[in-house]
Amino acid sequence: MRPVVKSSCPQDDFGRDIIFKKFQNARGELIDRLGQYCSYCEMKLDSALAVEHIQPIHPEGVSADMQERKVCWDNFLLACPNCNGTKNNIDVIPDDYLWPHKDNTFLALTYSEGGVIRVSANLSDALKTKAHNTIRLTGLDKSPTTNPKLSNDPARSDRRWENRREVWNIACDAKADLTGHDTPELRKSIITAALGHAYWSIWMTVFKDDADMCRRLIDAFVGTCRECFDEQQGFAPMPRLGGQI
Template identity: 45%
Template sequence: MRPVDKGTNATVFQEYAQAKGDLLDRLGAYCSYCERPCDLAVEHIVPKAKYPERLLDWLNFLLACVNCNGIKTDKDTLAERYLFPDEANTAHAFVYGQDGRVRSNPNLAADELAAAQRTLELVGLDRVPRLDGRRSDMRWQWRDEAWRIAEISRDQLTRNPSEELRQQITFTAKKTGFFSVWMTVFSGDADMKRRILDTFPGTRRACFDDDGCCRPTIMI
């Protein structure tokens, strides 16, 4: 899950939907949870139904797709600890696998591991394709497809390590989305990791070192 920095915003919003443009400008058109590029809604980290005083609070806004937003619903996120991408180093909290799965980082401390797993369940990122063939939630498949595209791009770059191809791969990553997939597949290429970090707007750079490696701590 890409850690983000949306910055401050002095705008006094009359409706929370008015914040969408500013969020898109600062974070890009990617779901703050599953990272896919799609049509997005303003998401309240702390549920507006339970905490109406946070209805128009910029610090309470992220962007979410229909799946992540629908699964999260109005769960009370103040009742237990969660790891949200605008507060925690979520790049360290979760690991992405070749099988398309998102898992909690097993190297976390016990309390952090519990919070990471709770966060995955909150928005359903621990889900896998249904066996009955229903396809209401395609996030796993789209993530898996992004992984295959990233692997092909990496293999092409190995055969042809040109500047032109690096630029093309960076453009493809931005269009494809799934920041964490690209960072994982290109984990051995510091130059590509820096380019990927630069091409996704709003990525919290403090969570990564100069070589694009994720810093091994949750709170930064």
């Protein structure tokens, strides 16, 4: 999960925090800061990308919308219909999870062949629990292995695992091309391809031993948190200042 910089609430010309009359009005500002990607699964979307409420505005068991959650900038991210739908109205205690705008979520999760997402092995037990919570909340572990319906349901709308698997293969092919013919032009064109296919975390994983490509990926995807990566160590992920990881 790409760690991003959302920053504080946008302000008006007088330096006052903007009060959003409707949460949908924050969408443009969020896209400007975070790119046109789901904050959780990293899918690239245009019109279907929605303002996501980290804490649901109408949690289970509550009779009316919670207004303070509805239009609060701190409660916003961006999400695709699959992540949004999986999260649904499950109430969330933020400290029980890891978040892409607060933690180095790339350090907490690993991506591997087939587009499989797992909790990183070298975390403390407390962080492992939080990383598991984040995966379960958004359904990032859904695959035909965990949910056989995904493989035989022709009408399935959740293609996240399939997209990841495809992009993993595309990124591996790009890496092989680079091995045989390493030019600045090819590096640039791979970044263009990565921006189009999205799933930044997969590209970062496949190119993790290539510091130049890591730098290019971090710089090219709008809003990626550069401070989550150690330039002196080939852009290896490192704990985020002020984050849980």
